[in-house]
Amino acid sequence: MDAGAAPAQTQQRTDRDGLLHCKRLRAGASGLADVVFFFAVEVGMRIRAFLLMGVCAAALASPASGQVATKKFPWQPVGGVQNIDVSTESVVVGQVVFDMGSTLKGTPLRKSSANVRVRIDNNSEVDEEVGVAVVVFDAEGNVVAAGSNGTKWGYLNKGARTYYDIDFPYVYRRLDNAANFIVTLETRAKGTKSSKPTSDAPAPEPTPVP
Amino acid sequence: MRKAALFAAAACLAAPLLAQQATKKFDYKPVDGIQTISLAIDQVKVSQIVFKPGKTVGGPVRRSDAECVIRIDNDGPVAVQTGVAVALFDESGNLVAAGSGGTRAGWLAAGEHDTSAIRFPFVYRNMDKAKTFLVTLEVQPKPPRDAAASAPAH
Numbered sequence: 001m002d003a004g005a006a007p008a009q010t011q012q013r014t015d016r017d018g019l020l021h022c023k024r025l026r027a028g029a030s031g032l033a034d035v036v037f038f039f040a041v042e043v044g045m046r047i048r049a050f051l052l053m054g055v056c057a058a059a060l061a062s063p064a065s066g067q068v069a070t071k072k073f074p075w076q077p078v079g080g081v082q083n084i085d086v087s088t089e090s091v092v093v094g095q096v097v098f099d100m101g102s103t104l105k106g107t108p109l110r111k112s113s114a115n116v117r118v119r120i121d122n123n124s125e126v127d128e129e130v131g132v133a134v135v136v137f138d139a140e141g142n143v144v145a146a147g148s149n150g151t152k153w154g155y156l157n158k159g160a161r162t163y164y165d166i167d168f169p170y171v172y173r174r175l176d177n178a179a180n181f182i183v184t185l186e187t188r189a190k191g192t193k194s195s196k197p198t199s200d201a202p203a204p205e206p207t208p209v210p
Numbered sequence: 211m212r213k214a215a216l217f218a219a220a221a222c223l224a225a226p227l228l229a230q231q232a233t234k235k236f237d238y239k240p241v242d243g244i245q246t247i248s249l250a251i252d253q254v255k256v257s258q259i260v261f262k263p264g265k266t267v268g269g270p271v272r273r274s275d276a277e278c279v280i281r282i283d284n285d286g287p288v289a290v291q292t293g294v295a296v297a298l299f300d301e302s303g304n305l306v307a308a309g310s311g312g313t314r315a316g317w318l319a320a321g322e323h324d325t326s327a328i329r330f331p332f333v334y335r336n337m338d339k340a341k342t343f344l345v346t347l348e349v350q351p352k353p354p355r356d357a358a359a360s361a362p363a364h
Contacts, residue, residue, distance in 0.1 A: 068335070068336055070304040108316045109315050110291050110313045110315060111314060129272050131333040131334070131335070133305050133307070133308040133332070133333040134308075135305060135308050141233060142231050143233055143295040143346035144231075144346075145295070146295040146297055146308040146309060147310060148308055148330065148331070148332040149332050150272065150332030150333065151332070152272055152332075153270055153272060168310065170293040170294070170310040170313070170326075171312065171346060172293070173231075174229060182305055184304060184305035184306075186333050186335050
């Protein structure tokens with residue numbers, strides 16, 4: 001009898017311990033309330049898991065940071081024209097044409113017509129979104145001009161060439177002191193949602209910030 | 211000889227004042243987009259910059275509404291033209307956004323302040339990786355012969 005009673009007692013203790021554990025979580029609750037409580041906890045954990053998965057999926061599907069290449073060049077335009085080479089995979093900025101511009105004298109308008117025209121070739125197999133930024137520095141590292149331009153609508157078709165004018169309307173007064181400039185090319189291929197490393201392209205030379 | 215010296219002096223006085231320029235590098239640490247900075251030429255100051263990372267307009271439009279807004283205070287005694295350029299860099303020194311803003315017309319009168327939005331519509335996709343930024347302030351004071359006419363009527 002005693003031998004038969006012992007396992008039952010043990011089982012009872014285990015259940016009680018379990019219940020005690022539950023009661024420690026939610027003192028005073030019993031029966032249906034416990035079931036509802038456990039259900040709520042379990043559903044809550046599942047929701048949390050689903051939320052975590054959702055966040056991960058959203059992060060993977062989030063807009064790409066795009067490919068980017070930055071290069072620094074000495075200021076050596078001849079007649080305003082300077083050949084350069086900045087590329088992300090097969091999109092290339094091959095030439096810049098600087099126009100020192102002027103302001104409308106005798107008017108209250110302060111904007112300058114100074115600009116740089118950049119030539120971009122999409123030599124890749126897919127259409128691309130493109131953004132180009134140019135910052136011009138003097139010998140001391142002061143910015144003497146800065147601006148950007150790029151795809152406004154749709155894509156730059158594969159195999160196509162285009163030109164973008166980057167205006168320098170507000171910071172231009174010391175452009176004649178230019179000593180070097182940096183060009184950044186930012187691209188994103190049509191249909192890509194995540195950034196790809198530019199493994200085939202030569203690694204862009206990191207630009208030391210003056 | 212004396213005439214030549216007088217001519218040279220007159221030429222110097224008549225020449226327009228050269229634009230002054232200052233550039234400073236800051237760590238990119240905006241709080242709710244706002245960062246207090248300190249960059250000044252004489253008494254013309256840039257003291258606050260507000261970054262708005264923005265996003266693309268959507269559909270086939272590729273432009274972003276990313277921008278930063280700068281406040282320029284002219285605490286000096288003369289009216290000035292101003293220009294401000296901002297360039298953001300990531301950890302590796304890649305340029306992730308750049309642009310300029312400033313006086314569009316007329317002068318920023320003595321004692322006045324102005325705000326200017328610098329847009330980053332085309333190079334913005336890596337702006338969340340910005341670590342440092344450069345701010346350049348360019349100031350051109352109003353020539354003295356016109357300065358009296360531009361004094362604010364306080």
